[in-house]
Amino acid sequence: MKRLLTGTALALTLFAPAAMAENIGISMALFDDNFLTILRNGMQSYATDKGLDVQVEDAQNDVGRQLSQIENFIASGVDAIIVVPVDTDATMAMTAAASSAGIPLVYVNRQPINVDDLPENEAFVGSEERQAGMLETREICRLLREAGKGEGAKAVIMMGELSNQAARERTAAARAVIESDDCAFIDVLEEQTGNWQRTQGTDLMTNWLAAGIAPDAIISNNDEMAIGAAQALRAAGVPLGDVVIGGVDGTTDGLAAVAGGDLDVTVFHNARAQGEGAVETAIRFIAGEAVPEKKIYVPFELVTPANLADYQHH
Secondary structure (H helix, E strand, C coil): CCECCCCHHHHHHHHCCCCCCCEEEEEEEECCCHHHHHHHHHHHHHHHHHHCEEEEEEECCHHHHHHHHHHHHHHHHHCCCCCCCCCCCCCHHHHHHHHCCCCCCCCCCHHHHHHHHHHCCEEEEEEEEHHHHHHHHHHHHHHHHHHCCCEEEEEEEEECCCCHHHHHHHHHHHHHHCCCHHCCCEEEEEEEEEECCCHHHHHHHHHHHHHHCCCCEECCCCHHHHHHHHHHHHHCCCCCCEEEEHHHHHHHHHHHHHHHHCCCEECCHHHHHHHHHHHHHHHHCCCCCCCCCEEEEEECCCEECCCHHHHCCC
């Protein structure tokens, strides 16, 4: 069973007021990520406003370190745990550890592999990642047609970390759109991982250009890699107006890139609503209230130059 949130307002009204906990442990996959920084800051701020003590740890993209952090949270007697998983395929051990200790656990942003088998006091708050890939790629397809490239357009796909469910789902959705009748004119030349990082996006694009690959479109799993690709194109003297570039997340930098013409489209990923929803879910678990919705989804939203102003103050 799942519940759909339409934004921060609904995230706040989803749950009735509950008794406050004293301490929540939060394990982040890594601190060095623009989107996850927004998510982390939002959770910390919201938890503090609710009168909670928060302990936040950086797993530094290390599965073993993250499991140790969860075990340490349990040993220290936290009232609930919130996790942004390093590897969404490695969440069963985390679930088992928290469940055995009787401590509520909320996964946020990155959907765990065992999402359909979570115990009573665990849940997931995030977004349906396929939606992001579909929104982004459909808009890129439309823009290619609008630019007169509706026949034989060439594209490259920049993927996030392959251990991450979001990267796999966004890429699969992009592929599905490209295989549809309306967008079958797009030929994918290359598909490689840039691990969500701007520098790796720059390196990927630089290497592709050096190999003679000249795409009409760049379909990136996130804004950071897309921005890196745009920087590589500019450094190589390729006019950005000749290439349709898309990203996902609608971060501050991503929105600025749309405003500056580096990106043609992004997809807003509401980190604030996810973070607040995760904290509210933890609060409800701690109060012993039922949380029947194991999957609580915040919709993605397409951002283009036409509606950019609606998102610049998020």
